[in-house]
Amino acid sequence: MGTKRQFRIWRGDENGGDLQDYTVEVNEGEVVLDIIHRLQATDAPDLACRWNCKAGKCGSCSMEINGMPKLGCMTRMSTFTEDETVTVTPLRTFPVIRDLVTDVSFNYEKARETPAFAPPADVAPGDYRMQQVDVERSQEFRKCIECFLCQTVCHVVRDHEENKQAFSGPRYFIRAAELDMHPLDTRTDRKEYAQAEQGLGFCNITKCCTEVCPEHIKITDNGIIPMKERVVDRRYDPLVWLGSKIFRRGETPQTSVTTARQGSATPPGTSRGGTHSHAGGSHDPQAEAQAQSGVNWHREVPHPTAPAVDDRGRLPLTELTFDRAAAPSPFGDDVTFPLPPEHLNFAHPEQDDKH
Template sequence: MTYKAKFKVWRGDDKDGGLHDFTVEVNDGEVVLDVVHRLQATQAPDLAVRWNCKAGKCGSCSAEINGMPRLMCMTRMSVFTEDETVTITPLRTFPVIRDLVTDVSFNYEKARQVPVFEPPADLKPGDYRMSQVDVERSQEFRKCIECYLCQNVCHVVRDHEENKKSFSGPRFLMRIAELSMHPLDTRDRRKEAQEEHGLGFCNITKCCTEVCPEHIKITDNALIPMKERVADRKYDPLVWLGSKIARRK
């Protein structure tokens, strides 16, 4: 089945831009990215759009479709009615480079600020051992394709530019939580999460979980457990007393 669909696509750069109207042919079984490629081939050859795998595994084609942050390659045209206008805009949280391409370098800066896995100094790489239950605890987080939809939708950075300096966002707080769950990691990730990466800014609205294309339960399985560990460390009197005794020893 073939039909003509109405599209509104944001065109412009960081200085000026707006929505442009297009009518594009849609074939049965296609996704939004297919239609965007047809639009490039037939009407707007200079349309800038970022994509790579077209299989929902690279996270490159992130955009906002009818106001919802999604992957264009995983959004089927069949979810829209034939008379519905499909609006495609760039990720709102990050600066626009051109058209649908945004500058997501903020995320790479935050990634570099997360200290790497740090095993005990006297433990040789060949001696690393983990129980299966420890592997399974953090395996979910390794499914992340770094589409940055969770970063885009998090209102702490989306609505407050001033927070970007002190808040790493759900993707990298999830990375810290993953490292803290490793039984051989020796760093105090709780202190880092709270004092250096802004864990306290998160108010667990679960918007990051709602847009994750890999269905990672970011809030329930990473952010809330990390918040609980931070609270135990800071406010639990027994934990506080234990830390004082250990330090004196």
């Protein structure tokens, strides 16, 4: 025989609502989603809740339990004291449809904006070959079940609705990192795209996304921080900056990564007003002044560009003088596997486990 427990569940729709109290029977071994189902069968048959697998693999039953974004099917009732009132509310970041169901279409829109995997043109799909050592790091990000808990807890969009247009969120930062690490992906502008189009610079690495991930993906340590390091290496490294000034690389921006989406191409050697070069140069003095003074939330984010090349597709001397991208990077050739434990830029998913 189960015990009676107190639940407080948000009921309402896009026009408003409030918390309603329920007393419901709880049996040993049950999870919060079990209690939601019992309420639907007894006291609240019209209670709306999204779910599918009840095994922590579909990411459908995302909700906020006592203020913490969690999966209802993975939150056991035994984690609460018997006299504790369990409060269940919808994800706060996204618009409410009804009760515990929210409109998460924002995430699917950002998924469509993310450039897809670009395999080598001269390799047939059945001929793709990769070594395990080459996919060791990006394989972690494939565990994402798209529960969007990391998206809803990210304060950049949680507390600032106006940021949604320019910010993709942690789920798509690790997607960009995964493809940037992929040994067969041929796009070389993933990090620039993440910075200029996905809003990577808005993230201040509070690691709240990592804390709520039910798959224990090290989103910040293994995805966002390395991507930020790559961007800083290319854009702000003093040697690259000096080379751009000496060889005036900033005067000839090349094809933008957003050309396909904008429907217009930029011929080699043709400048685009307000477009930053790969090294940070720009034809717009105002945009450059804003970039030097810090983040301006009201200006249009410059489009990223590929490394400057001549009409024969060859890199200039400034590129050829470096044997790697400006400085050692966790993505570079200087990384050996397995990674040494003192390597602070990489946190293994299992390193927190107690043995």
